[in-house]
Structures are given as C-alpha cells and as structure tokens.
Amino acid sequence: MQDNVLENELLSRLRKGDEQALSKLMDHYFVPLCSFCNVFIADMATSEELVADVFYTIWTKRMTLEIHTNFKSYIYTAVKNKALKKKKNLSSSRSVPLDTMTSDVVDPQNALTQLTLQEFNCDIKNLIQTLPEKRRVIFELNRFESLSYKEIATLLHISEKTVHNQISLAIKYLRPRISSLLNNIS
Known part of the structure; x- marks a missing residue:
C-alpha cells in the first residue's frame, strides 16, 4: 500500500462509511502495527487490543478525521501514543512472558x-x-x-x-x- 493515491481513495471511501475500505486498511496494517505496538508494551494480546481500538476510533471518527501526513505515519503515531499511554498505566512489576516449548518434544x-x-x-x-x-x-x-x-x-x-x-x-x-x-x- 505504498501508493498514497490508493490510501487516499480508501480514506475517501472510509469517510463515506465504506466498511470494505476499513477492512483493506486493517488487512494491510493490523499485523505490523501489533508488532510495532508490542515493542512498547511487550504484551501481544494488549497490543492487538490497542491497535483494534485505534481502528475503531478511526471508524467512529471517520467523518471528522483529519490526516495532515500520510496515513501510515498517522496510524503508526496513533498506535505509538496509545501504547505509551497504556504503558504508563501498566504496573512496573510485569515480567516478560517466556515462549512456550512444544509439548510433543520427546528427545x-x-x-x-x-x-x-x-x-x-x-x-x-x-x-x-x-x-x-x-x-x-x-x-x-x-x-x-x-x-x-x-x-x-x-x-x-x-x-x-x-x-x-x-x-x-x-x-x-x-x-x-x-x-x-x-x-x-x-
């Protein structure tokens, strides 16, 4: 989705209430945004919730949404701000979850x-x-x-x-x- 014209078209459709435009934006950005958000808060489940919240906010405010940069910069900044705000609210005594080993290891x-x-x-x-x-x-x-x-x-x-x-x-x-x-x- 490097093409700003395509993003602008999707944003225009989004403002008109086109759910498919939102779906296309989410298909492209959701997974990378979750990984990006996880850099700040180190909890993938919470990262997914925060990114979903950002997309929900974009959808609910689509009529008044003003983006002064390109969409990618806008959404990454929105996620970063939401993650930093969440991080402030999280307790500082959290531990980093360990990856789980597969249960079928025999050797x-x-x-x-x-x-x-x-x-x-x-x-x-x-x-x-x-x-x-x-x-x-x-x-x-x-x-x-x-x-x-x-x-x-x-x-x-x-x-x-x-x-x-x-x-x-x-x-x-x-x-x-x-x-x-x-x-x-x-």
Missing part, C-alpha cells in the same frame, strides 16, 4: 537445546530492556520491525543522525554483553 537433548535457546532469548530480551527507553525503542524498530533509519526518524520525529547514533550506542552496549552470554552457554 531430551532437543528439549535441552530448546530450553537453552529460550533462556538465551529471554536473557537477550532482558538485556535489551536495560537500554534507555528511547534507544531501546529505536533499536527494536530497526532490528525487529525492519524499519529504516529514515522511517524511524519520521515516525519518532527525530533526525536520521539521532537514529544512527542511538543504534550505534545500543550495539556498543549490547555486543560485549551478548558475547558474555554466549560464553556462558558454551
């Missing part, structure tokens, strides 16, 4: 390997969480959401140079710590 060596990988992934997630919030968000958007420096800069209203600097600092911080984690596994 003990395979189970041990999976458990080791899960623990390593959890350690990496926890390590990333120790980054300053702005740096963590920028790093996660780049590494986990595959957003370019330019897209991150636009989304967060900062310069590309700031994005570059924050990612460089994150890597400098994480690299030796991840190496240490890997040494502990061996």
Whole structure:
C-alpha cells in the first residue's frame, strides 16, 4: 500500500462509511502495527487490543478525521501514543512472558537445546530492556520491525543522525554483553 493515491481513495471511501475500505486498511496494517505496538508494551494480546481500538476510533471518527501526513505515519503515531499511554498505566512489576516449548518434544537433548535457546532469548530480551527507553525503542524498530533509519526518524520525529547514533550506542552496549552470554552457554 505504498501508493498514497490508493490510501487516499480508501480514506475517501472510509469517510463515506465504506466498511470494505476499513477492512483493506486493517488487512494491510493490523499485523505490523501489533508488532510495532508490542515493542512498547511487550504484551501481544494488549497490543492487538490497542491497535483494534485505534481502528475503531478511526471508524467512529471517520467523518471528522483529519490526516495532515500520510496515513501510515498517522496510524503508526496513533498506535505509538496509545501504547505509551497504556504503558504508563501498566504496573512496573510485569515480567516478560517466556515462549512456550512444544509439548510433543520427546528427545531430551532437543528439549535441552530448546530450553537453552529460550533462556538465551529471554536473557537477550532482558538485556535489551536495560537500554534507555528511547534507544531501546529505536533499536527494536530497526532490528525487529525492519524499519529504516529514515522511517524511524519520521515516525519518532527525530533526525536520521539521532537514529544512527542511538543504534550505534545500543550495539556498543549490547555486543560485549551478548558475547558474555554466549560464553556462558558454551
């Protein structure tokens, strides 16, 4: 949906009450927005609820909706704001949920390997969480959401140079710590 003309047409149809236009926008943006939202609050179920709320708000306010940028920037900013507001309301004592192992694993060596990988992934997630919030968000958007420096800069209203600097600092911080984690596994 790179074509702004198509998005503008869908928004025009949306304003007229066309539910299929909303459906097409949701088909394209819902999953990436949930992943993006999850960067901020680390709870996929809540992320899905928040993104659904944003689309619901767009639908209910479709007649008065004013978008001064492109739709992608608008909706990502709306989700980011909703996620940050939700994060403020969440208790700070939440734990990061572990990925569940498949129940049909029979091979003990395979189970041990999976458990080791899960623990390593959890350690990496926890390590990333120790980054300053702005740096963590920028790093996660780049590494986990595959957003370019330019897209991150636009989304967060900062310069590309700031994005570059924050990612460089994150890597400098994480690299030796991840190496240490890997040494502990061996």
